[in-house]
Amino acid sequence: MSMLELKSVLAKKFAECISNYTLKNSNELYIEVDSPVTYNICSYIYQELGYPLISMFAADEKQLINSYAVYYVFADRQEGLLLIVKTMVKANKMEITSLSKIIPAADLYEREIKDLFGINPLGHPNPKRLVFHSNWPDGKYPLRKEFNLKQKLDFVQEKISFQKVEGKGVYEIPVGPVHAGIIEPGHFRFSVAGEPIINLEAQLFYVNKGLEKLCEGQSIEKCFYIAERISGDETFANSLAYCQAIEKIAGITVPQRAQYTRVIFTELERLTSHLGDLGGICLDTGYGFATFQFRMMRGWAYNLADELCGMRFLRSVNKPGGIRKDFMVGKKSILLKYLQKIKKELEDTVDIIKSHSMFIDRVENTGILKPKIAADLNAVGPGGRASGQCNDVRKSFPYAVYDKLEFEIPKHYNGDVNCRMNTKIEECFTSISLMIQAIENMPEGKILEPVTRVEPYRFAFGMTEAPRGENIHWIMTGEHNSIYRYKIRTPSFCNWPALCHAVKGNIVPDFPLINKSFNLSYAGNDL
């Protein structure tokens, strides 16, 4: 449905209830809605129009409109449209009607908003704390503007309980937050009967750093560096989403050469990440040879990063308005050399692992994420694509120069570890091909259109396809080139609940393998 059609459909159906339509940045349609009808409009958009809820957040706009605002972000991925329902929440009535019962994906967002703003989701099926653990005092909401960033609150002991599964022979296994491997912290509570897992509840947010609050009031320049550090191995995807939002607000056209360069770094990051994940899957099946093959290739990808920019994590490559330096000058042959080498080795290794029946036995039908659940939870990235959710920001909301390059999105339906592995293998080859296309077609020219002054209280989305999937940032600028509100929604936030579903019915020893096949970021989730 095009933007105009959408507008008339909504106007016809909800004429009196929608007070304002604003079109921003060519594809973001904001509609302002009175709070009593928000529930109806959102369920109509979700159920009748079939748009998934891809983000939801609140903002403290007391200084601007004398109230809090809650934004529900729906996407039309065919048309590349965003439909944003904005509703006000007055300080004397801090509540919204929960949508979780009809939109399962809303569950976590509503709990997040409750923790950070103190806006109550009425009728929420499980209004448990999300961001805060038991040590956080009641009644403190960090994203309200009056909350002082630097204050250290006392540690308290509030009670939080885990889901209980009861029955004969059911027992619980608590794991974490410090795990056996070199991975990030999180607490997993398994309910198990015999061998199979009946339920898994993940308590995350151990590495919550208050990142969104940390950015408020800071300069756009500084927040760029914070954005790079949202999730280490997705540095470039996050920095690019940040830059896109700022560039839209500033009304800047990024030079073509910078856009092509961005494609190369985005894909290099994906390749590095996927090679690591594939190695991890092999490691967790005890397949040493293949593990080291993938680690070797990953090492080459890092060497390539060093060759191109001197930073293994591609930091300080982007810059709002383009890229920091013309990194690709004279680098074509070395890039091609590395890519050929990785491609050849990857082909060989994939042949070897796929002919290993014991390995395939282990990954096939393990950790199935059903397409229906994947759709309900808005599972994104390789995790979603392995379960029939063929979405990719590079296709649905093309950025940089993806609309000029040729590539296919993998699609698998079984949703098991094998499908996720195959998705990642195929994407590795796609990334290599995209990098080659980009370097071949890269024009000469400028690489940066500097962002000088940015108007206050403008807002925009920045969307990228991170290695783990759809990545959405929303920025509202403040006075003097600062950030007023920065909402980050990384793919990991969507996929954690999906992972918890995928392990059900599997045996506990398979959890590390299933976990690896998603390889979600804790830092990107916890912020």
Add this chain to the structure above:
Amino acid sequence: MFDIIKKIVKYPRLTNNYPDKALDSSLFIGSPEIDTDKCKLCGECVRRCPSGAIKINTVSNSITIDYAQCVFCVLCEEVCRSGAAKMTNKFELATKNKVILQKSPWVIDENNIPYESQALDDLLQSKIKKTLGRSLHIREVDAGSCNGCDYEINGLNNPFNDLERLGISFVASPRHADMLLVTGTATRNMQLALLKTYAATPDPKLVVAVGACACSGGIFRDSYATNNGIDSLVPVDVYIPGCPPRPQAILYGILKALDKV
């Protein structure tokens, strides 16, 4: 099987010989430095540095970069109008003394350096190193990182670095560990877990802080949810600057803790 043997023959050994053989660091972006002769103390870098690492001392008219806080972002080099701030390719930056890190590159006030260890401590330290020197077991703890540092620690296990060749290995439990390798700012929610892990590690033990976050809070300093570095909670033996420090920089720091470099 034949294919596997072919690969093994093709890549007999990938491991580099660091630290015995120096690494070619010509491509790396390492720590920034400020050339005092060129620096006009205009303060532009001080205002813009995202991690607040650069400080001007108006009394002594000197400028310093706190490597414990620096995130190696290249911005100071970009904004410096007199060409004084420059990124180098130095990556072996780990030190045992935070004050040295904070006051680099110059003006180290002798009186201000706390002694690393008193006589008794010295004795103990040398014993630890003797005991742990030949084989070292490390437990990694992520106390609130962005995962960059953790991936670099993971990199120590790849075929290029192969940490085990030096008799160093990662273990699954702090109870088996001689050294804690800690990343991240020590967030509010990880604080207790870090303290418990520290307590569970048998004495004698070493603690190494990896990355700007663990050394000082890095770019996430001063938030309601973080601490400014892990040394506000546990004693630290070696600080490894970087954001993230590359695997060899971490290896250098580990060996430094053992007095092997």
